[in-house]
Amino acid sequence: MDDSEKYTPVEPNYYNYHSVNNLEKDIDYYLTINKPNNIYICSYQIVNDGLLPFLKYLLVKQYKDETLQFPCMPVFNDINTYSIVQYAENYLYNLLLLENNESFLENIVYNGSFIYDNEVYIFLNLTNCNLNINDIYRENNIWFALIDEIVNTNNVCNFAVDRRVTELFTINKEFCFLFDKNQEKYSLPIVGYVGINEKMLNFTYIFGVSAKDKNAILGPSYYFTNYQNAIKQGGWSENETPEFRHGKLLTDNDKGRYIKGGIVRFALFLNKTKIADNFQNEYLDISSTKYDRLKDNNLDVNYERLTVRISDHDGKWREEYDSVYLGKIELDNGTLVKNSPLIVIKDYNQQTPLSYHYINKKYLKDTYDENTNYVIM
DSSP states (O other), rough: GGGGGGGOOOOOOBBBBBHTTTSSSHHHHHHHHHSSSEEEEEEEEEEESSSEEEEEEEEEETTTTTOOEOOOOEEOOOOOOHHHHHHHHHHHHHHHOOOHHHHHHOOOEEEEEEEEEEEEEEEEOOOOOOSOOOOTTTTEEEEEEEEHIIIIOOEETTEBBBBHHHHHHHHHHHGGBBBBTTTOOOOEEEEEEEEEEEEGGHHHHHOOOOOOOOTTTOSSEEEOOHHHHHHHHHOOTTTTOOEEETTEESSSSSSSSBBBBHHHHHHHOOSEEEOOOOOTTTTTOHHHHHHHHOOOOOOHHHHHHHHTTTTTTOOGGGGGGGGEOOOOOOOTOOOOOTOOOOOEESSSEEEEEEEEEEEEEOOOSSSSOSSOOOBOO
16 A cells, blocks of 8 residues: 555644643542532533544533533532542433443543532543433433533523523633643634434534535535524525425425424534625625626525625635624615524534434424524424
8 A cells, every 4th residue: 555545543632621630639628617509510521533622511401491500419418529429420320321330430530629609510521431422302311512502602402501500611711721732722612503404414413514615605615503593494495495305305385394304513613703794895796606696587686786795605705714704794775694694614624513403393384483482303
């Protein structure tokens, strides 16, 4: 075999999670003079097989209100550090429905404990544990959340993150970040979604989103959106008309509602981001693609004209930026950019699939309504 044909695996990025390395390993003295209000289990994974490493924290969905919280263990009398850690490890083993306790205990790492507002937070690293989380369906009670979902969006697939979880990270920001070998913070990925017909759901979850061509509003790149707009994408065809794939009808009404659709959730690294806008001083899109679209009577030519300061069919933004955010921008006639918001990334490796889900069709009317609270199955 020629040397040029040999596969060289990508070396994982170095990282240091300083905040957990500096935790108190032994809190026996604190426990002898205090009885904590609650003891929370803060277990996490570090994903390090993509562009940059990032954190995911395990949260459990509450039965009554479906909020996502840290697992909470009972506060027994005469507890000590050892008994707390032992209980937390056994709790996680059973929660995760694992089969090899010996392997799990060998690979889980107790980092230490953090005391805040008379609450004890036990930090456990699950990165080296072999987990198989079935988080496709709504009834699942285990969800791994990005820091962005905990701190910024405050929800995962429309499940609200409990205020106490968010406060731990917003007040103690050191828990949000990993550091590189130069002691610089790694950037945090944001959450993004795509909605698609169920025929492509599993494929997209495994292989990620493919690049669109120059007809896409911001050129040949990788397009994502938020949860609500992903429901629209996965619930109805793009043109809101009947859609076929390999001669088979995928929709069930004349408005293009899919027989079955879903969404895929991603971690996205934006790096240097451009915010698209419609100001008078924005550059005009003079691409040949835009020129052709302005003459195509099969398209909404007026819409093409209204977006001439927004669109970038050649993707020239890629020369200076790694991503673009296109929000619900108002056009000159008072309407909004269609199918927004959009999060567009430059390179394939800026995306990491996290989970995929089927849309609960019971909530889908004939047409999409942005004020409806759509849910997954």
